[in-house]
Amino acid sequence: MGNSYVYRKVHSLLGVVPLGGFLMLHMVTNYAAFQGGADMFREKVQAIHELPLLLALEVLFIWLPLLYHGGYGLYVAMLSRAHVTRYTYGRNVMFALQRVTGVVAFVFLVWHVWTTRGQVGLGTVEVDGLGAHMHDIATNALYYWLYIIGIVASVFHFANGLWSFFVSWGITVGARAQRVSTVVTMVLFVVCSSMFILALNAFLDSSFAEASADVFR
Ligand code: HEM
Numbered sequence: 365m366g367n368s369y370v371y372r373k374v375h376s377l378l379g380v381v382p383l384g385g386f387l388m389l390h391m392v393t394n395y396a397a398f399q400g401g402a403d404m405f406r407e408k409v410q411a412i413h414e415l416p417l418l419l420a421l422e423v424l425f426i427w428l429p430l431l432y433h434g435g436y437g438l439y440v441a442m443l444s445r446a447h448v449t450r451y452t453y454g455r456n457v458m459f460a461l462q463r464v465t466g467v468v469a470f471v472f473l474v475w476h477v478w479t480t481r482g483q484v485g486l487g488t489v490e491v492d493g494l495g496a497h498m499h500d501i502a503t504n505a506l507y508y509w510l511y512i513i514g515i516v517a518s519v520f521h522f523a524n525g526l527w528s529f530f531v532s533w534g535i536t537v538g539a540r541a542q543r544v545s546t547v548v549t550m551v552l553f554v555v556c557s558s559m560f561i562l563a564l565n566a567f568l569d570s571s572f573a574e575a576s577a578d579v580f581r
Pocket residue numbers: 387390394409412413422426473476477480481484494498511514515518519560561563564
């Protein structure tokens with residue numbers, strides 16, 4: 365109890381607001397590549413980069429929450445043991461998957477943010493060249509599959525984390541509510557990971573290729 369209760373609640377809340385919210389917004393921005401091709405994707409990215417105080421917003425609503433959620437999450441995962449007797453077999457599997465996908469998502473994110481937003485910050489990739497940059501990444505077979513793994517792990521971690529969030533904030537109390545919540549969050553997982561994967565596949569199109577300023581070549 366005491367402080368660790370508060371640390372856990374903050375950890376749980378940050379996973380949904382703002383990090384889950386960011387993931388949903390990010391999915392919509394990327395989905396523009398599938399929906400409207402290179403032009404629509406460029407417009408969405410430009411709109412984000414025109415936001416006032418963008419760096420401060422990113423630090424406050426993405427990077428600091430990610431550091432806390434990831435850091436504390438790793439710490440908790442190393443300390444606690446699975447509740448083998450308290451929950452059903454299925455829930456224990458989900459509990460184990462939640463930890464594994466958390467670690468995979470964190471490693472993916474460090475690489476992904478460094479090679480996208482990090483390179484824009486360093487000036488090696490232009491904001492208008494992000495579509496071409498994503499084309500170069502998606503057309504590399506190794507990177508393509510690392511993205512598939514990263515997407516599936518991150519979205520599962522978010523959707524299944526939402527299930528735990530509803531329990532720990534007293535929203536799904538009974539067994540029936542928790543069964544319904546399992547179905548809803550797993551549908552969310554399938555829909556959102558499919559949208560991300562459709563976006564990734566859209567970047568394979570050669571219409572994204574022009575104006576490439578690639579850091580991988
Ligand atoms: C199809 C899959 C994905 C694509 C094409 C993609 C693309 C991008 C691009 C282009 C940027 C740079 C944005 C900019 O500078 O304006 C970016 C940043 C970022 N992405 Fe992704 N992404 C994908 C999946 C994911 C997933 C699954 C996560 C998991 C949480 C994620 C988290 C982030 C984060 C945290 C940033 C940094 C945002 C910022 O600091 O503004 N991305 N991504």
